[in-house]
Amino acid sequence: MPPPELTVQPLDSGATFRNQVYRRLKQAIIQMDIYDHPGDVRLDERQLSGLLGVSRTPIREALTLLEQEGLVRLEPRRGIYIVRKTKTEIIEMIIAWAALESMATRLAAERATAEDIGTLWDIFRSFEEQAPSDNIQEYSDANIEFHKAIIRLSRARILETLTDNLFIHMRAIRKLSIRQDNRAEQSMHEHRDIIRALERRDGELAERLAREHTLGLAAHVERHGDFLDWLRLAEVRSADVKAAFKDGLPLM
Amino acid sequence: MPPPELTVQPLDSGATFRNQVYRRLKQAIIQMDIYDHPGDVRLDERQLSGLLGVSRTPIREALTLLEQEGLVRLEPRRGIYIVRKTKTEIIEMIIAWAALESMATRLAAERATAEDIGTLWDIFRSFEEQAPSDNIQEYSDANIEFHKAIIRLSRARILETLTDNLFIHMRAIRKLSIRQDNRAEQSMHEHRDIIRALERRDGELAERLAREHTLGLAAHVERHGDFLDWLRLAEVRSADVKAAFKDGLPLM
DNA sequence: ACATAGCATTTCGTATACCAGACACGCAGC
DNA sequence: GCTGCGTGTCTGGTATACGAAATGCTATGT
Numbered sequence: 001m002p003p004p005e006l007t008v009q010p011l012d013s014g015a016t017f018r019n020q021v022y023r024r025l026k027q028a029i030i031q032m033d034i035y036d037h038p039g040d041v042r043l044d045e046r047q048l049s050g051l052l053g054v055s056r057t058p059i060r061e062a063l064t065l066l067e068q069e070g071l072v073r074l075e076p077r078r079g080i081y082i083v084r085k086t087k088t089e090i091i092e093m094i095i096a097w098a099a100l101e102s103m104a105t106r107l108a109a110e111r112a113t114a115e116d117i118g119t120l121w122d123i124f125r126s127f128e129e130q131a132p133s134d135n136i137q138e139y140s141d142a143n144i145e146f147h148k149a150i151i152r153l154s155r156a157r158i159l160e161t162l163t164d165n166l167f168i169h170m171r172a173i174r175k176l177s178i179r180q181d182n183r184a185e186q187s188m189h190e191h192r193d194i195i196r197a198l199e200r201r202d203g204e205l206a207e208r209l210a211r212e213h214t215l216g217l218a219a220h221v222e223r224h225g226d227f228l229d230w231l232r233l234a235e236v237r238s239a240d241v242k243a244a245f246k247d248g249l250p251l252m
Numbered sequence: 253m254p255p256p257e258l259t260v261q262p263l264d265s266g267a268t269f270r271n272q273v274y275r276r277l278k279q280a281i282i283q284m285d286i287y288d289h290p291g292d293v294r295l296d297e298r299q300l301s302g303l304l305g306v307s308r309t310p311i312r313e314a315l316t317l318l319e320q321e322g323l324v325r326l327e328p329r330r331g332i333y334i335v336r337k338t339k340t341e342i343i344e345m346i347i348a349w350a351a352l353e354s355m356a357t358r359l360a361a362e363r364a365t366a367e368d369i370g371t372l373w374d375i376f377r378s379f380e381e382q383a384p385s386d387n388i389q390e391y392s393d394a395n396i397e398f399h400k401a402i403i404r405l406s407r408a409r410i411l412e413t414l415t416d417n418l419f420i421h422m423r424a425i426r427k428l429s430i431r432q433d434n435r436a437e438q439s440m441h442e443h444r445d446i447i448r449a450l451e452r453r454d455g456e457l458a459e460r461l462a463r464e465h466t467l468g469l470a471a472h473v474e475r476h477g478d479f480l481d482w483l484r485l486a487e488v489r490s491a492d493v494k495a496a497f498k499d500g501l502p503l504m
Numbered sequence: 505a506c507a508t509a510g511c512a513t514t515t516c517g518t519a520t521a522c523c524a525g526a527c528a529c530g531c532a533g534c
Numbered sequence: 535g536c537t538g539c540g541t542g543t544c545t546g547g548t549a550t551a552c553g554a555a556a557t558g559c560t561a562t563g564t
Contacts, residue, residue, distance in 0.1 A: 016328060016546095016547065016548095017547075017548070018316070018547080018548090044514095044515080045515075045516070046514095046515080046516095054548075054549090055548055055549045055550070056516090056548095056549085056550090057309075057547080057548055057549065057550090058547080058548065058549095060313065060516085060517090061312065061313055061316045061547095064270075064313050064316050064317060065316060065317075065320055068317055068320055068321075069320075074516080075516090076268060076515090076516060076517070076555080076556095077514090077515055077516050077517080077554075077555045077556055077557095078515075078516080078555095078556070078557090079515070079516085080515095080516085089409075089410070092408045092409060092410040092411070093410055095355060095359070095408060095410075095411070096352060096355070096408070096410045096411055096414060098355065099351045099352050099354065099355030099356075099411075100348060100351050100352065102351065103347060103348070103350065103351030104351075107347070156344045156347060156348070157341075157344060158341070158344040158345055158347075158348045159344070159347070159348055159351075162348060162414065268516095268517065268518095269517075269518070270517080270518090296544095296545080296546095297545075297546065298544095298545080298546095306518075306519085307518055307519045307520070308518095308519085308520090308546090309517080309518055309519065309520090310517080310518065310519095312546085312547085313517095326546080327545095327546085328525075328526095328545090328546060328547070329524075329525045329526055329527095329544090329545055329546050329547075330525090330526070330527090330545075330546080331544095331545070331546080332545090332546080
């Protein structure tokens with residue numbers, strides 16, 4: 001009989017102020033949905049310092065991290081601004097995502113257990129129940145969750161890390177509702193086909209389907225994502241943007 | 253006659269101490285070839301502070317960046333260590349690289365001009381002249397340069413950024429010489445085929461070739477990259493490692 | 505009224521001082 | 535000889551103070 005394994009927690013490590021601030025700010029930035037409001041959003045170190053109850057030092061280090069992730073932009077002696085990605089950047093990110101996820105899907109076809117693949121069906125069903133028209137937020141989250149699940153099955157940490165960073169910025173197109181031309185339904189069918197290919201262990205096919213699925217989104221944004229660049233113009237009045245949205249702008 | 257354009261430099265922006273330190277340290281870490289020496293390499297904030305002539309603050313911020321890039325590891329109240337990637341991590345990185353580059357190659361087939369593709373031949377030729385056995389360093393650099401060139405042709409900045417970060421860590425396997433089983437020659441043939449596919453604008457084929465080429469490297473490391481994990485054990489004496497290298501260890 | 509020079513303010517960048525955890529060493533007790 | 539405890543030192547984490555650049559305001563002169 002082997003001796004009982006003693007596994008202990010790493011204790012805290014990582015609970016430093018810097019990391020706490022980093023997580024908080026990241027979450028806050030993601031939640032605040034900058035893409036709903038035109039005009040630049042500016043952060044103030046001192047204000048944050050008072051707000052979070054820590055000195056500027058850990059805050060600056062956290063902001064340094066967020067800058068590298070592309071969430072904020074530090075302009076010396078000018079201010080710290082939350083970054084808004086351009087349409088082109090978003091499309092490039094989706095393309096990179098497509099590359100990484102299709103590779104992950106190929107790996108998943110080799111490595112995932114049958115049980116693992118079963119969990120995809122669970123996610124798929126819960127996804128199916130969502131009415132995409134209302135609750136875009138939850139629909140989008142569930143969608144991302146599905147993709148994350150597949151990538152997890154690849155058992156390649158790097159792919160997870162890299163795509164996670166990309167997914168963060170996908171909040172920009174969350175509003176690209178599926179209403180338009182049955183994108184929701186088609187998307188669902190494609191998800192289903194991918195799972196089936198995985199079940200058949202057809203890595204080649206699964207990879208191709210995953211790539212085409214995500215590249216499809218890229219093309220969709222290419223066609224209907226112009227609003228992303230409008231928002232960059234601070235001159236645009238909020239009302240104008242809202243009107244444009246009401247016109248039934250697409251999305252994901 | 254149009255008025256003379258007045259274009260001024262952004263002046264300094266980015267010349268902050270933090271960024272300078274960041275670049276210096278990054279360069280230093282990459283150059284020092286940690287994979288040649290077993291045992292952990294530790295950095296000392298105060299020492300660096302004296303060495304570079306700036307205070308600890310910008311140094312810490314630079315180190316924060318390097319940590320996120322995976323070059324160093326900050327252990328609270330323990331020390332700062334240069335990170336050595338494990339064999340598994342290296343392989344995962346190569347896989348991610350394969351994913352991104354194959355996608356880039358597909359894009360290049362659509363977007364690159366004939367002239368652009370011509371430059372690939374230039375790189376290819378200068379690469380061909382290198383004797384891989386001696387001068388592993390330069391051979392490896394030229395190899396990376398070729399891949400970077402292709403990715404550049406995709407005109408997708410994100411792909412460049414992401415792969416650049418991955419390439420940094422490829423220095424770990426630089427020593428995996430090509431001597432073994434004609435890898436150098438085969439690699440060259442594959443490069444040539446990729447360029448030809450690009451010339452024919454066969455994106456599908458170019459993508460596949462690029463992927464298989466790089467995944468081939470991953471498989472190669474899988475077979476011959478065990479030394480990467482040996483190095484992590486500080487107990488291993490340097491002499492032992494060097495002996496192992498002399499045995500004709502593979503690489504890239 | 506308007507342009508401008510000077511000053512005050514704001515904001516980030518950097519330096520410095522202090523804090524607390526982790527380790528190493530040495531001594532005491534068994 | 536081993537174990538446990540305590541102290542001193544080293545190290546990174548945090549707070550605070552200072553500095554310089556950019557901006558905005560105001561007063562002044564025309």
